[in-house]
Amino acid sequence: MVLGRISLYVENIPQMPDITEQERRLAELKAQEKLLDQAVSADVIQQKLESYPSVAYSRSAKLIEVDALPPVPLPIEFPASPPEHLSPGARQRLSAQLP
Numbered sequence: 001m002v003l004g005r006i007s008l009y010v011e012n013i014p015q016m017p018d019i020t021e022q023e024r025r026l027a028e029l030k031a032q033e034k035l036l037d038q039a040v041s042a043d044v045i046q047q048k049l050e051s052y053p054s055v056a057y058s059r060s061a062k063l064i065e066v067d068a069l070p071p072v073p074l075p076i077e078f079p080a081s082p083p084e085h086l087s088p089g090a091r092q093r094l095s096a097q098l099p
Contacts, residue, residue: 082094
């Protein structure tokens, strides 16, 4: 009698669905999550922020062709004598450097 009930129960248990596809998808999503975490880590963001000015400078330099521009002379005028507000020692050192 018991054996008949057990076999009846085993025959009526619903078949479990195949979950290998879900397990594969879960592993795929976990790998993608790890890549996304690495992409937004603080170190990566800091590196990108630090490299941005140099990238922007090089792009703007290419746009205006900095290398093709002639050098611009800066008008620097040296006084004939050292300014009066300097200490005597500083005036003496500066006098030695003036033409």
